[in-house]
Amino acid sequence: MKILSAAQLAEADQSTIEKQQISSIDLMERVAQLVFERIHQRLNGAPVPIKIFCGIGNNGGDGLAIARHMIQHGYHVKVFITNCSKKRSKEFLVNYDRIKEVTNDWPVLLSCKEEIPAIDDQDVIIDAIFGTGLNRPITGWMADLIEHINQSKAFKVAVDMPSGLFADQPHQPGDAILKANHTFSFQTPKLSFFLPETGEYTGSFEVINIGLDPEYLMKADPLAQLISKEAAQSMYKSREIFTHKGDYGHVLTMAGSQGKMGAAVLCASAAINTGAGKVTSYVPSSGNNIMQSSLPEVMTLQGKGEPYIADFNHELKKVVLCIGPGLGQEPDTVSAFAKAIQSQELPTIIDADAINILASHPELIQHIPKKSVLTPHDGELKGLLGEWKNSYEKIELAKKFSTEHDLILVLKGAYTITVAGSSLYVNDSGNPGMATAGSGDVLSGVISALVAQGYDTLTAAVFGVYIHGASGDLAAQTYAHEGLKASLISNFIGPAILHLFRQPQQAAPAQS
Template sequence: MKIYSPKQIYEADKATIAKEGIPSYNLMERAGGYIYEWMHKRLQGQQVPIKVFCGIGNNGGDGLVVARLLLKNGYNVDAYIVNCSDKRSPDFLKAYDELKSASKKWPELIKKEEDFPAITPNDIVVDAIFGIGLNRCPEDWVKKLFVKINDSKAYVLSIDMPSGMYADRGLQKDDVIIHSAFVLSFQSPKLAFFLPETGKYITMWDVLDIGLDPEFLANTETDTVLIDKPDIQRIYRQRPQFTHKGMYGHSLIIGGSYGKMGAIILAAKAALRAGSGLVTAYVPQIGVPILQTAIPEVMVETDNFNGKVFEEIDFQTEANAIAIGPGMGTDEKTVDAMSAFLKAQKAPIVIDADALNILAKRPSLMEQVPDLSILTPHPGELERLIGKWDDDFDKLEKTAKFAKKHNIIIVIKGAHTITVYDYKLHINTTGNPGLSTAGTGDVLTGVITGLLAQGYHPMEAALMGVYHHGLAADIAINQYAVEGLIASDVTAFLGRAYMDLFAKPEHEQQQ
């Protein structure tokens, strides 16, 4: 699914108006009508108090249309105009006139804190104040209204975006955002929904198709896309009947150190579960009995030193894909060993954990990282690589520039893992808070490496690996709950994730 920028949505509005030969107000009526139908389907005429707060732009006009339709159909509605400016959009004014013509219950004007109405936990609040049009910090009295709505504990339905949230920049120190129980987003979700700083203000969201020109939307390229099951189905390669292990690649996982052999065990086993035909773990000598006991399916190579950390990386395995970093440590000898290792690499590799920290410790090594390599940092590792950022949008911009400069793929791990390459963002749709536990990043490294070994393009391996990793966790929590999930559970459910990829929905199975 494409995620359109505010500018692209405005252009889509214009294209639709021109193609259909309609006034722009018709789009407002259409959008308001869809919102009303969404609400009516769930409320079925219940006389719950509904308070509609409208700004003075087109988002506010949408709210006025909703208020009119709710009143017309017998709902208990009060509408309020948040008078945050002297400028009113022409379509807002038309929607205002239509509401006054249809009902004796005219909207109340709010110009200061003393005008705020009482809001109770039993109310439904429709937030139609700003939407995607917000481009400056609201006045203090408007922010106090936001606080009042948040403190009321009313159920909040926001139109297009929660008011106070910007569509294209992060939060500033004194910003206030309305906390939305549900957001009805026009045509596509917004990037801000998936970022840690802003996404926390939204409990749930849905997309309303308001009938913008489909040809224009199809032909409009976006910098951000949402990755879901159909995208992964297109990537997946079905295996023929007559095959053998040699056809599915040899993964080499480099890592481990004294006390941290678990990381490479998790990564190596995940590479197997992802479908790699062969897997070899390259570890310090102290790790041999541990690996051979923990995973009999995995082969083991070691360095030539009998120490607790790597002093060299010199393997004989002819691998189709290599990952480096899980549990490896950042000892100075290991840093030197990795430096020599990188100089010999030509094909894309997967770089995680301590290998990322080594790159941050010695930035010149980035010049040795092969093109299209996949880096999988968590936020702390990312900051050490690219430096501090001002907000989540700044983080994405800095990450995109860093990835472009070095021609690499960066997987930013998080609640909505974002894969960045060539200035394009790919937002994952699977995963849950159960993944916030030790070792799940090592599992992801193994999954991506296993896919890369099978011949998937690095971007395909990254996207499919992230999706499957999250999907396995989503399936696993049905058995373990989010609190009980551990990294090895994710590996155990990777096979179920493959099965789910082409499973028919339950209602189709029943039919």
């Protein structure tokens, strides 16, 4: 699914009006009907008090039309209009007249100077004050209203956008933004829904297809692509019958040091569980027995050095190197890392300590094979890119780095974002239980195995991130968020792939 900008969505509205030969008020009525149906499905006529706060623009027009449908279906609705100026939209005025035809309890016009209306804990609040057209922070009485609504325990529903939140630009700390429990977004989600400083305001969100011009949507160059189950299904490559392990590639993990061999085990385990034909672990001599006793399916090569890897030398052919988990940053290890990346012909997956080495030795970046994948968390990313003011600036820095070096960045987070040049891919799977030690080591193993099986590195990164998150989602159904650990995520990779195409009765973990 495409994530479009506020400007693009406005253009899509206009294109829809022209091509479908409908008026803007007809399009607004379509939107209101769809939102009402979603709300009605949940409330089912329950006699809960509903307070709808409307602005005087098109978002307010949506709110008035929704209110009219709710009144006609017997809901207890009270409408408040933030009548702070005379700049009312034409569509707002039409719906203001229409609601008077269905109720004697007309909307309350607030001059934005009087006392703010009382809100009870049992109320349902529908926010239709400002939509995607907002281009400046909310101030004054309106900011006080937003704060008053936020302080209440009422359930809050946002129409298209929580008021005060920008669709695709940062806000300043302290800006007045309504904190919704649920947001109905029109046609596409907004980029701000997926970023840590802004996503907390949307609560859960739901995208409603309002029938905008499909030709415009198809041709539009999106801010990002949202990767959900349907998109992941299209990336999956099924196996042919007459194949053997050599057809599914060879992953070489260069990982582990004394006290951090678990990272190497998790990475290699994930590569096996994701279907690599062969996995070999290049480990320090102190880690050889740990690896072989933990994973009998994995071959080992002992690097020079007992507590940490001090060199890189092997005779394997056409391997996909995954380097970094638990590696350490000893001077000899840095030299071994430099030798490793300079010896690679195939794209490499670089994680953890290997990223920290690049940050300390940026001259090595030029030796990384093109189209390689780096999987940093924010702390590691800052070593590469420097500090940023907000997530939008972080994304721009990542785009620049990716473009300059022809590398793919996987920015790990609640919604992991894969950056390939100017293109962004936002992942829709995963849960807070995956914020646990070793989860990133599993991800690097997943992506490595997919590259070894012939996926191009961008697809491997995007698909791998989705499968990694889906594995965590399935594991959490049995173990809860609090009970998740990295080895469980790895063991649910197989069930997650099955889950792409069918709902298994029980997602049983693989045995490692």
